[in-house]
Amino acid sequence: xxxxxxxxxxxxxxxxxxxxxxxxxxxxxxxxxxxxxxxxxxxxxxxxxxxxxxxxxxxxxxxxxxxxxxxxxxxxxxxxxxxxxxxxxxxxxxxxxxxxxxxxxxxxxxx
Amino acid sequence: xxxxxxxxxxxxxxxxxxxxxxxxxxxxxxxxxxxxxxxxxxxxxxxxxxxxxxxxxxxxxxxxxxxxxxxxxxxxxxxxxxxxxxxxxxxxxxxxxxxxxxxxxxxxxxxx
Numbered sequence: 001x002x003x004x005x006x007x008x009x010x011x012x013x014x015x016x017x018x019x020x021x022x023x024x025x026x027x028x029x030x031x032x033x034x035x036x037x038x039x040x041x042x043x044x045x046x047x048x049x050x051x052x053x054x055x056x057x058x059x060x061x062x063x064x065x066x067x068x069x070x071x072x073x074x075x076x077x078x079x080x081x082x083x084x085x086x087x088x089x090x091x092x093x094x095x096x097x098x099x100x101x102x103x104x105x106x107x108x109x110x111x
Numbered sequence: 112x113x114x115x116x117x118x119x120x121x122x123x124x125x126x127x128x129x130x131x132x133x134x135x136x137x138x139x140x141x142x143x144x145x146x147x148x149x150x151x152x153x154x155x156x157x158x159x160x161x162x163x164x165x166x167x168x169x170x171x172x173x174x175x176x177x178x179x180x181x182x183x184x185x186x187x188x189x190x191x192x193x194x195x196x197x198x199x200x201x202x203x204x205x206x207x208x209x210x211x212x213x214x215x216x217x218x219x220x221x222x223x
Contacts, residue, residue, distance in 0.1 A: 031209060040120060042197060042213040043155075050208050058210070090155065092211070099145075100201075100211055102155040 002026050006091050006103035013081040013110045021076040021106050023091030029101070031094035032074040033058075034066065036087040037105075043090065049074055081110045113138050115200050117214035124188050125222050132183040132217045134172075134198030143201040144181040145211075146172055150194045158196070159183070168192070188221045195219075 007022045025032065030051045035043040035058075045058030049068040063085055065077040078085060091103040114137040124130055136142060146158040158167055161174040161181060172183045181198060198214040 033211070035213075040215055042115075042117075042215040045210060045212065048208070048210060056208070059212075092155075094209060094211070099157055099160065104154040 004091055004093055004101050004103035006089075006106050008106060009104065010107045011109070013078075013108065015081060015083065015110060017081050018077070018079050019081065019108075021078075021089055021091075021108070023074045023076070023103060024072050025074075025091075025093045025101075026072065027093060027095065027101065028071060029093035029095040030071070032068065033092045033094070033100075034064070034074070034076045035090045035092065036060065036085075037090060038087050046076065046089075078108075083110050086110045113200065113202065113212060115198050115212055115214035117196075117198055117217050119217045120215070121218045121220065123220045123222065126190055127187050130183075130185045130188045130192070130219065130221075132196050132198075132219065134181045134183065134214060136179050136181065136198075136200050138179075138200055138202055140202050142174075144172075144174055145199045145201065146170070146181075146183050147197045147199055147213075148194050149197065149216075155197065188219075190221045190223060193219055193221045 004025045033048045034046040037043045044060045047066040049055045055066050089106045092100050094100050116135045144161045147155045148158045149155050170185045197216045201211045
């Protein structure tokens with residue numbers, strides 16, 4: 001099993017550009033999460049999903065959108081990139097008492 | 112409000128010294144607490160969860176509900192322990208779904 005796979009690993013965007021951060025899991029976990037990690041701030045929850053077709057906002061959803069058309073995929077969309085979205089983004093899954101599994105992260109810089 | 116507090120941004124010790132990384136939480140229900148570790152530019156890895164009551168890499172953590180704390184301890188720090196450590200709380204929040212919320216993290220630097 002690959003676990004949780006995130007692509008791309010790195011990306012530089014110009015202000016106003018859009019992009020999609022991909023997250024795929026092969027563990028058939030229902031719960032999926034997107035976090036952003038900023039220095040000194042820990043990880044903040046952006047969006048989460050409890051299953052295909054169901055998504056909800058986390059603590060810092062502004063400027064982002066998500067969709068969950070399949071159990072495996074949970075892409076995060078940035079429509080109009082801003083410098084404040086420069087961060088490292090982590091995708092994670094949860095299944096019952098098995099705990100959370102994190103992807104390796106996407107480092108995004110908006111210039 | 113649900114919150115995880117890690118009061119120290121940086122903890123600097125010498126090899127062989129004891130280590131205690133502090134974590135306090137605020138949660139109205141029955142919490143499930145974790146410690147995650149992140150080595151330089153790598154993904155977060157689960158270090159400990161309070162329900163397992165195990166010791167990983169010499170680290171232990173005990174849940175103290177009276178003090179709402181879940182401090183991480185190791186009697187003798189090693190250089191390879193240098194990393195970022197996050198305390199996290201899992202519970203059912205608004206909407207009834209499980210979420211994981213994190214503290215701001217503590218960077219542990221172990222010097223030779």
